[in-house]
Each structure stands twice: as C-alpha cells, then as structure tokens.
Amino acid sequence: MPAKKTIKNNYLKSIPGGVTASLGFTASSVKAGIKSSGAADAGLIYSNTPCSAAGTFTTNAVRASSVDWCEKILPAAGIHAVFCNAGNANACTGKQGEKDTAAIAAAVASTYKGKPGSTLVAATGVIGHFMPMDKIIPKIKELSGALSVKGGSKFAEAIMTTDTKKKECACEVVLSKGVCHIGGCTKGSGMIHPKMATMLCFITSDASIAPELLNPIVKHVVDGTFNNLTIDGDTSTNDMVLALANGASGVTVSSKNDLARFEEAFFFIASALCKKIAEDGEGATKRVEINVTGASTYADAKLAAKAVANSNLVKTALFGNDPNWGRIVCAIGYSGARFSNEKIFVGLCGAPVFKAMRPVAFEAKALSKKISGKSVEIDIDLGLGSHSATAHTCDFSYDYVKINAEYHT
Amino acid sequence: MPAKKTIKNNYLKSIPGGVTASLGFTASSVKAGIKSSGAADAGLIYSNTPCSAAGTFTTNAVRASSVDWCEKILPAAGIHAVFCNAGNANACTGKQGEKDTAAIAAAVASTYKGKPGSTLVAATGVIGHFMPMDKIIPKIKELSGALSVKGGSKFAEAIMTTDTKKKECACEVVLSKGVCHIGGCTKGSGMIHPKMATMLCFITSDASIAPELLNPIVKHVVDGTFNNLTIDGDTSTNDMVLALANGASGVTVSSKNDLARFEEAFFFIASALCKKIAEDGEGATKRVEINVTGASTYADAKLAAKAVANSNLVKTALFGNDPNWGRIVCAIGYSGARFSNEKIFVGLCGAPVFKAMRPVAFEAKALSKKISGKSVEIDIDLGLGSHSATAHTCDFSYDYVKINAEYHT
Numbered sequence: 049m050p051a052k053k054t055i056k057n058n059y060l061k062s063i064p065g066g067v068t069a070s071l072g073f074t075a076s077s078v079k080a081g082i083k084s085s086g087a088a089d090a091g092l093i094y095s096n097t098p099c100s101a102a103g104t105f106t107t108n109a110v111r112a113s114s115v116d117w118c119e120k121i122l123p124a125a126g127i128h129a130v131f132c133n134a135g136n137a138n139a140c141t142g143k144q145g146e147k148d149t150a151a152i153a154a155a156v157a158s159t160y161k162g163k164p165g166s167t168l169v170a171a172t173g174v175i176g177h178f179m180p181m182d183k184i185i186p187k188i189k190e191l192s193g194a195l196s197v198k199g200g201s202k203f204a205e206a207i208m209t210t211d212t213k214k215k216e217c218a219c220e221v222v223l224s225k226g227v228c229h230i231g232g233c234t235k236g237s238g239m240i241h242p243k244m245a246t247m248l249c250f251i252t253s254d255a256s257i258a259p260e261l262l263n264p265i266v267k268h269v270v271d272g273t274f275n276n277l278t279i280d281g282d283t284s285t286n287d288m289v290l291a292l293a294n295g296a297s298g299v300t301v302s303s304k305n306d307l308a309r310f311e312e313a314f315f316f317i318a319s320a321l322c323k324k325i326a327e328d329g330e331g332a333t334k335r336v337e338i339n340v341t342g343a344s345t346y347a348d349a350k351l352a353a354k355a356v357a358n359s360n361l362v363k364t365a366l367f368g369n370d371p372n373w374g375r376i377v378c379a380i381g382y383s384g385a386r387f388s389n390e391k392i393f394v395g396l397c398g399a400p401v402f403k404a405m406r407p408v409a410f411e412a413k414a415l416s417k418k419i420s421g422k423s424v425e426i427d428i429d430l431g432l433g434s435h436s437a438t439a440h441t442c443d444f445s446y447d448y449v450k451i452n453a454e455y456h457t
Numbered sequence: 458m459p460a461k462k463t464i465k466n467n468y469l470k471s472i473p474g475g476v477t478a479s480l481g482f483t484a485s486s487v488k489a490g491i492k493s494s495g496a497a498d499a500g501l502i503y504s505n506t507p508c509s510a511a512g513t514f515t516t517n518a519v520r521a522s523s524v525d526w527c528e529k530i531l532p533a534a535g536i537h538a539v540f541c542n543a544g545n546a547n548a549c550t551g552k553q554g555e556k557d558t559a560a561i562a563a564a565v566a567s568t569y570k571g572k573p574g575s576t577l578v579a580a581t582g583v584i585g586h587f588m589p590m591d592k593i594i595p596k597i598k599e600l601s602g603a604l605s606v607k608g609g610s611k612f613a614e615a616i617m618t619t620d621t622k623k624k625e626c627a628c629e630v631v632l633s634k635g636v637c638h639i640g641g642c643t644k645g646s647g648m649i650h651p652k653m654a655t656m657l658c659f660i661t662s663d664a665s666i667a668p669e670l671l672n673p674i675v676k677h678v679v680d681g682t683f684n685n686l687t688i689d690g691d692t693s694t695n696d697m698v699l700a701l702a703n704g705a706s707g708v709t710v711s712s713k714n715d716l717a718r719f720e721e722a723f724f725f726i727a728s729a730l731c732k733k734i735a736e737d738g739e740g741a742t743k744r745v746e747i748n749v750t751g752a753s754t755y756a757d758a759k760l761a762a763k764a765v766a767n768s769n770l771v772k773t774a775l776f777g778n779d780p781n782w783g784r785i786v787c788a789i790g791y792s793g794a795r796f797s798n799e800k801i802f803v804g805l806c807g808a809p810v811f812k813a814m815r816p817v818a819f820e821a822k823a824l825s826k827k828i829s830g831k832s833v834e835i836d837i838d839l840g841l842g843s844h845s846a847t848a849h850t851c852d853f854s855y856d857y858v859k860i861n862a863e864y865h866t
Contacts, residue, residue: 106791107791108787108790108791109789109790109793110787110791110814139783140783140786140811140814140815141815142814142815174783175783175787176783176811176815176816285787285790360857360861364857364858365861365862367858368861370862373585374548374549374583374585377519377584378519378584378694380519381517381518381519381694382515382518382519384518402549402585405519405549405551407549444858444862446855446859448769448773448858449773449776449853449854449858452769452770452773452774453776453853453854
C-alpha cells in the first residue's frame with residue numbers, strides 16, 4: 049500500500065459527484081423526523097441492476113443490528129439497495145433492534161419487489177434507543193419515489209450527524225476494456241446528541257466485478273485507509289464501509305492488471321474520503337497526515353503511524369502550532385514499531401526535526417507558522433526496511449472537548 | 458489483585474509523611490536553576506544503611522538515560538541513594554546523556570564515599586536538551602548536607618513539574634516479627650515547557666527484605682496500580698517506580714504470611730499515590746476510578762478497565778457531568794475483553810445504567826449531580842469469572858487542551 053496517493057498517471061481522473069457518479073446508481077433522501085433538527089435523516093442508494101457487494105465492519109464487540117445484518121449477507125451478488133438513517137444507531141437494542149433492521153430491509157426491498165436480503169442497512173446516531181419505526185416505515189415509499197441520478201449529494205447530506213459538511217468524491221478509471229467509475233460518500237467524526245461517533249462509507253462502481261474479487265480489494269483498501277484514520281481513538285458500534293458494483297459500464301474487471309488499476313482507483317476514493325473525515329474531525333482546525341516509511345513490516349509502519357495519530361499530546365501541540373517533535377518521537381517509542389537508532393528520521397511540514405536519536409536544529413517560528421496552516425504532514429522514516437503506511441487524523445482543540453462534554457440532552 | 462483497597466484490618470495503618478516516614482531514610486532538595494521558575498528542582502533520598510532495591514520502568518523504546526542507568530542496576534542490594542531532578546528529562550540526548558547520568562551518580566556517591574552504582578538517578582522535564590551539568594554538579598554537596606528525616610516533603614516538592622500539589626503518603630504495617638513502615642512520593646500528569654509527561658514514584662521501607670523478594674512485589678503491585686493509571690494514554694520516556702528497603706526497623710520480611718501482608722501494605726501506598734496522580738491529572742476537575750469485576754482473566758479485567766479509562770469520549774462526558782453510559786459500553790466493546798451478553802452490568806456512581814445489553818432506566822438529573830462531584834466510580838461486571846482490576850484516571854477538560862497546546866517556549 050503506497051504511503052501517499054496523488055494522481056500521477058493518465059488512466060485515473062477525479063470527477064465531480066459521489067455515489068451516483070457510477071452509472072446505473074440512483075439515490076435519494078427524506079425527512080423522517082429522526083433528527084431533532086428536522087433535517088433529512090434517511091437516505092437510499094439503489095441500482096436496478098443487481099450488484100456485487102462487499103463490506104468491512106467495526107471490530108467492536110458491542111455492535112448495532114445493522115452491522116450484523118450486513119456482515120451476515122456480504123460478500124454477495126444480487127444486492128440492489130442501501131438504506132441508511134441518521135439520528136438513531138439502533139445499537140444496544142437487543143432482539144427488537146434486530147427485528148427493526150429486518151423490517152426496514154423488507155420495506156425497502158418491497159419497493160422494488162426484491163428479497164429483504166438484497167437491501168443493506170446502516171445507521172448512525174444515539175445508542176440504546178429503539179428505532180422510531182412509526183416514523184421510518186411510512187417514509188420508505190417516498191424515499192424510493194425520489195430516487196434520482198442526481199441524488200448522491202442528498203444521500204450524503206442525509207447521513208450527516210455533527211459533520212459540518214457533506215463528504216463525497218468520484219473518479220473515472222480507464223481499464224483494458226473501457227472506462228468505469230467509482231464514487232463514494234462518507235460521514236464521520238460526528239457525535240449525535242451526545243452519544244456515539246460513527247464512521248460510515250458507501251462506495252459504488254459501475255464496473256462488473258465478481259464479489260470474490262471485490263471483497264479482498266475492499267478489505268485491503270480499508271486496511272490502508274479507514275483503518276488508519278482516528279479522531280479520538282474510540283471505535284464505534286456502527287462503523288462500516290459498503291461497496292457495490294453493478295456492472296452498468298459494461299466493463300468487466302478480472303485480469304490481474306485491471307484488478308490492480310481498479311484497486312488503485314478504489315484506494316484513491318477511499319483515501320480522499322478519509323481525508324475529508326479527518327479535516328472535518330470534531331473540533332478540528334487542521335488535517336494531519338502521518339506518513340511512515342522505512343518500516344521492517346507493514347504492521348510496524350501502521351503501529352508507528354497510528355500511535356502518533358492517536359496521541360493527544362501530539363494533537364494538542366499541533367493545535368497550539370507547536371513544533372513539538374519530542375511528543376512525536378515519544379509516540380513512536382511506545383508504538384511497538386521497530387526502528388533504527390542510527391537511521392530514524394522525523395520531519396514536520398517538510399522540515400527535519402529529529403535524526404539518529406538526536407534533535408535537528410530548526411527555525412521554530414517559521415515552522416510554527418507552517419503548522420498553523422490547514423494541513424500538517426508528519427514524515428517518519430524508521431530506517432529499517434521498505435514498508436510504509438499513512439495515518440489520517442486532525443488536531444485536538446477546545447472544541448473537541450466542547451462538542452463532547454457540553455452537548456447535553 | 459483486589460479491585461478496591463480500603464483498610465479493613467488491624468495490621469495496616471495510614472501515617473503522615475512520605476519517603477522519610479520509613480526509619481533510616483533522609484531526604485533533601487535544592488534549587489539548581491533547572492526549572493525556569495526558580496523553584497527547588499533537584500532532590501535526594503539517602504539511607505546510610507544499604508538498601509535492597511527494585512524498580513519498574515517505562516516500556517517506551519525511546520528512553521531517558523536515567524531509565525537505562527537504573528534498569529541496568531536493579532534489582533540489587535547495596536543501594537544508598539536516589540537523585541532526581543525536574544526540568545530536564547535527559548532523553549534523546551545520546552552518548553552525552555549517558556555520560557551525564559553517570560557523572561551525577563558518581564558525584565552523589567562521592568558524598569557518602571560509595572560507588573556510583575549505589576546511586577539511582579531519575580529525571581523529568583524537557584526532552585532533547587542536554588543536562589545543565591554546570592548547574593547540577595556544584596549543588597550536590599549542598600543537597601547532601603541538607604539531608605534530614607523531615608526532608609521527605611521537600612523531595613516530593615522538588616520533583617514536581619506541572620503538578621499542582623505534592624503527592625506523598627505512608628503507612629505502618631504489623632508483621633509477625635514487629636512493625637515496619639512504607640512511605641512514598643510521586644509526581645505525574647505534569648508537562649514541562651511543553652514537552653513530555655512523566656510519572657515518577659519513589660517508595661521506601663525500613664523492612665529488611667531481600668532484593669529477589671522485593672522485586673516481584675514491586676512488579677506485581679505496579680502492574681495492578683500505576684500500569685492501570687492513564688491521564689492521556691501517552692507513555693513517557695522517563696517513567697519509573699523505584700523501591701528501596703533498608704531494614705532499619707529490624708523487621709525481616711520472609712515468611713509467606715509476612716510477604717503477603719507487606720505486599721498488601723505496598724499496594725496500599727502505590728494505590729493511594731496513583732489516586733493522587735489521577736486527581737491532579739492535567740486539567741482534571743474530578744478523579745475517576747473504573748472497577749471491573751467478573752472477568753474471565755486478569756488480562757481481560759485490565760483490558761476493559763483501561764479501555765474505559767483511555768476513552769476521550771467517556772472522559773469528556775464526565776467533564777460535562779453527563780451520565781453517558783453508551784460511551785462506556787462502547788469502550789468495553791472495543792477493549793477486546795470477553796463478557797457475557799446476559800450478565801454484563803454497568804453502574805455509574807452507584808446507579809445501574811446498563812444490564813444484559815440493555816439500558817436501565819435512571820434519574821438523569823440526579824445522576825448528573827452525582828457525577829459533578831470530586832470523584833466518579835464506574836463499576837463494570839463482565840459476568841463471566843472472578844477476576845478483577847481497577848483503572849485510575851481523571852476527566853478530560855478544556856484545561857487539558859490549554860495546558861498542552863498553549864504552554865509555548
């Protein structure tokens with residue numbers, strides 16, 4: 049997995065839009081009255097052509113019933129729809145929660161005369177409350193009726209909680225047999241009233257790809273992107289990434305070269321969505337990217353990158369525009385990643401600050417000014433091997449505490 | 458290791474004082490000009506009788522030279538002194554740092570005509586700066602001359618950084634052959650100008666106990682106390698707990714019963730010092746204790762307790778006096794600890810809030826009022842076995858961010 053990903057080729061191109069940028073996908077949103085704000089709070093993604101689908105799910109042992117629902121089904125062919133609501137997580141709701149998730153899937157599937165198991169379900173919001181089924185079920189027909197190829201953004205808005213902006217992106221990728229598209233949207237770093245952070249991501253493609261080929265790509269890409277994203281180190285009960293490919297482009301992905309290129313495009317989308325979550329992290333004033341190279345193993349690269357990304361001390365220092373490399377080195381030290389005492393290197397916003405276990409002199413004022421920008425890159429070379437990983441996060445400000453301490457019921 | 462520790466017997470008694478509450482120990486402090494505030498910043502603990510000594514050390518791979526110095530020596534007999542300075546961590550200072558630590562030990566040992574290896578060294582403060590040896594070495598004679606049986610508090614004050622109060626305690630324990638004492642002091646949850654948090658703890662006893670018996674007691678007790686303490690999840694480069702026993706009470710600890718009682722007393726001191734660190738955590742408005750019972754293994758109990766103690770979401774909610782049990786349950790869920798869906802139980806300040814994967818109704822206002830007090834207890838029963846563990850932490854307030862973001866050079 050490359051540490052950085054910028055488009056440096058002629059087969060991959062960023063395009064406007066989100067989940068409906070892929071051919072054959074429509075989406076919509078509705079106001080079901082789940083969010084107390086009255087904003088749109090339920091969305092639907094639909095493909096008339098059945099999709100290959102795969103997903104990755106939270107590792108939290110306390111899980112929402114929607115996570116169980118999707119994990120049981122995926123990977124699979126024959127998927128048509130994804131329903132997602134915001135405002136209620138349907139987690140810690142026992143048997144009733146399971147029933148409600150199944151009932152939502154059945155109601156959505158009935159709109160296209162499909163089986164309940166062809167609809168995936170996701171949820172985000174308050175924990176430990178039963179789903180307001182009396183509000184949701186009557187709105188499903190409206191949701192289905194509103195489906196549109198322009199609906200991607202509406203879906204992306206409906207799933208927001210304390211997100212301050214909608215997060216979507218799309219690309220076009222040239223494969224050996226033609227052009228196909230990948231589009232996605234995500235929500236995250238948000239809390240709702242004031243219970244639980246949740247990261248959800250939906251990625252569509254009009255490529256034709258078998259579930260057993262799509263599945264490892266999703267797992268691999270998520271491992272290198274969303275699994276290296278942290279806002280506050282808390283793993284939610286509801287996290288999931290769902291990918292659907294409907295084949296509407298007529299382009300089949302099966303050769304080794306095409307699979308590699310498709311994965312690269314998929315990584316591009318996932319990585320871009322990751323960065324959007326990081327820059328919209330609760331209370332964030334800047335986005336932070338930690339690029340680790342020179343690791344003995346990929347696991348070591350991840351350990352080091354994630355330890356720095358999770359350090360409250362590093363993140364409060366960045367909020368304070370403080371070039372505090374000692375905290376970065378400390379986090380590498382306790383990460384468990386192996387490094388070379390002679391070759392270890394740390395750079396902050398392009399300036400070397402630590403080398404071979406010793407400080408490197410730098411202009412503190414100039415560096416502090418660089419840190420005060422909208423994004424900060426921390427480069428770490430462990431000096432041992434050729435493996436790399438990137439972690440994504442944001443700084444840690446007063447507003448993180450405010451959002452999480454003062455949002456009272 | 459018991460989950461809670463209050464004195465419920467007639468052989469263990471809390472007494473005033475700290476490291477010099479144990480017979481035969483003296484201590485002192487001096488102003489060496491390392492702290493920019495001009496406050497006392499170096500301290501010495503001394504015993505004329507040679508001590509058995511043992512220690513536990515940071516697991517951070519980036520370590521101060523003082524940590525390396527002590528770990529190389531301990532466990533050992535024949536120890537006479539502990540020198541500690543605040544204001545400079547002597548970490549990331551390479552070969553020069555090692556030389557400086559050895560020179561300090563030699564200078565201290567020369568005051569009592571001992572070998573350098575009979576002096577232990579500890580340091581806390583800014584990382585990546587060389588020790589101001591020109592300031593420290595000339596002060597060591599003064600430090601030695603000032604040694605006094607009343608000096609324990611002065612030592613405890615000299616090692617403070619952003620600690621708002623000195624932290625010491627002592628006890629008397631009746632063993633089969635007589636009475637002995639254990640006294641300790643600690644510093645922690647502090648940052649200095651604005652580099653690195655460090656936890657240091659020094660425990661003395663006038664019991665006579667062989668190093669090979671003292672060592673496992675120290676490791677075991679630290680594992681059940683300081684290793685379950687977290688303020689911000691960052692493991693420092695300089696952490697250590699040092700224990701010295703000089704035998705001045707004339708009471709030998711060797712029988713199984715006496716060892717158990719001595720360990721209980723040692724646990725009592727370590728646990729009390731732990732709580733003092735938690736309540737003085739950076740920005741803390743309240744102390745938080747997480748008691749986990751019913752775990753299949755001690756490892757599971759620790760996992761669950763520490764995950765909750767480390768959760769920024771739990772800690773910001775407690776700062777906001779919010780009875781947000783969802784965040785507690787979420788942290789248990791991602792901790793990796795096994796639990797019974799049928800028997801899991803969570804209590805907050807004595808009120809049941811979650812049982813068998815379902816919410817328990819409670820009076821939110823009344824519970825919020827309880828949480829607004831000076832200490833909060835979270836009780837978690839995993840419903841599987843008989844193992845337990847306690848984690849110590851504090852809430853997470855605006856002032857944590859302030860202290861760590863705005864303390865500029």
